[in-house]
Amino acid sequence: VTQYQPIDQDDSDITNIELNVSGTDDDGDTANGTIDIVIHDGANAENVTDTIDVIEGDVDTGAVDGDGNPIQTYPVEGHGSVTIESPSDNLVAGSLRLSEAGKAALQNEMSEVTINGGDPVVFNMTTDENGVITITGVDGEGNPVLDITMTPTMNENGDVTVVTDVNQYQPLDDN
Structure with missing residues (x-):
C-alpha cells in the first residue's frame, strides 16, 4: 500500500x-x-512558545526639538521567530489561527491597554488567506499605538516558522 x-x-x-x-x-x-x-x-506537532521583548521608548529624555517639544524615542520594536516542527504530516502554514481561548485572553488584555493617563486603545485583528495574523491598535484619533504581525512560512521539510513583529508607536500606561 x-x-x-x-x-x-x-x-x-x-x-x-x-x-x-x-x-x-x-x-x-x-x-x-x-x-x-x-x-x-501521524504524531501531532508539539506546542511551542515564543517571547518577544519590547523596551518602551524614553519620553523623559529632556531632549527637545526646534519648537521646544519633547523628543520621544518612538517607535520601538521587537521581533521573534519560532519553528513548529512537523513530526509526520506536513503542516499547513496558511492555517495559523489564534485559538478561541487565546483570542479571549488577548481581548481581555487589550481591553486594559490605555495611553495618556487612561485613553482607551481600539484594537482590530485580521487573519488573511495565507494565515498572516495582524493586530492593530489605534488611539481615539486613529493614530497607531501598537501593531503585531505573525507571519507563517512553510519550510521545505514540512515545518512552519512563525515570525512575529511588534511595533509600539506611543507610550502605554502602566497598569
Missing part, C-alpha cells in the same frame, strides 16, 4: 479501508476474504 496524499482520519485517528476479495481455483471453487488496510494518523 502506498499513500500519496494526506487522508483525514476519523475521531480515533484511524482510517480503515476494507477490501473484499475472492479467488477461484482451477476447478471453480471460490474463496472469499477481506484485506483490511488500517492507516493511523
Whole structure:
C-alpha cells in the first residue's frame, strides 16, 4: 500500500479501508476474504512558545526639538521567530489561527491597554488567506499605538516558522 496524499482520519485517528476479495481455483471453487488496510494518523506537532521583548521608548529624555517639544524615542520594536516542527504530516502554514481561548485572553488584555493617563486603545485583528495574523491598535484619533504581525512560512521539510513583529508607536500606561 502506498499513500500519496494526506487522508483525514476519523475521531480515533484511524482510517480503515476494507477490501473484499475472492479467488477461484482451477476447478471453480471460490474463496472469499477481506484485506483490511488500517492507516493511523501521524504524531501531532508539539506546542511551542515564543517571547518577544519590547523596551518602551524614553519620553523623559529632556531632549527637545526646534519648537521646544519633547523628543520621544518612538517607535520601538521587537521581533521573534519560532519553528513548529512537523513530526509526520506536513503542516499547513496558511492555517495559523489564534485559538478561541487565546483570542479571549488577548481581548481581555487589550481591553486594559490605555495611553495618556487612561485613553482607551481600539484594537482590530485580521487573519488573511495565507494565515498572516495582524493586530492593530489605534488611539481615539486613529493614530497607531501598537501593531503585531505573525507571519507563517512553510519550510521545505514540512515545518512552519512563525515570525512575529511588534511595533509600539506611543507610550502605554502602566497598569
